[in-house]
Amino acid sequence: MLTSYPQKIIYSGTGRRKKSVARVNLIPGSGKLIINGLSGESYLQFSPNYLRISCLPLKILGLDKEYDIYVKAEGGGLTGQADAIRLGLARALCHINTDNRVMLKSEGLLRRDARNKERKKYGLRKARKAPQYSKR
Structure with a gap:
């Protein structure tokens, strides 16, 4: 999506992962x-892994x-948000230039x-973890 403000061009993209949603805006x-x-x-939290994941599309395109x-x-934890940012950033970069998409x-x-x-299912402790079986 392309939005134009006075002297600013903003490209935006939305990314989702698990329960996280990230709305990304790119400004030159x-x-x-x-x-x-x-x-x-x-x-x-100064995590190099999360920072690397979030900015990966920009690094690939130089x-x-x-x-x-x-x-x-918003929503979810840092891992989900970092992945959501990565997807939103990649989608915004596709709006800038269609050659980036390839x-x-x-x-x-x-x-x-x-x-x-x-x-979680009823009768279970978690989604799949069952109570311990007792034969006697």
Whole structure:
């Protein structure tokens, strides 16, 4: 989706993973990551793995320092949010240039991971864990 503001062009994309939803906005800039009003490093608890996952689409396309990333993330935990940010960022990059889609798709970054937590069933302790069987 392309939104135009005075002297700013914003590209946006939405990513989902587990219970997490991330709305990603890309603005031409210096490459900073802002999540829910905090810097990306502090929000993702300075985890290099989460930071790497979140910014992977930009690194693959070589656009690390070209765009500022503003994210509104909600629901789930940090792992789900990092993956949701990655998908939203990849979708936003496809709006910028359609040639980006081929490269991102070959890396598997445009595929939504549909795995969710399985519901708990009655008579069981968790989704599949049963109480201990006693023969006598």
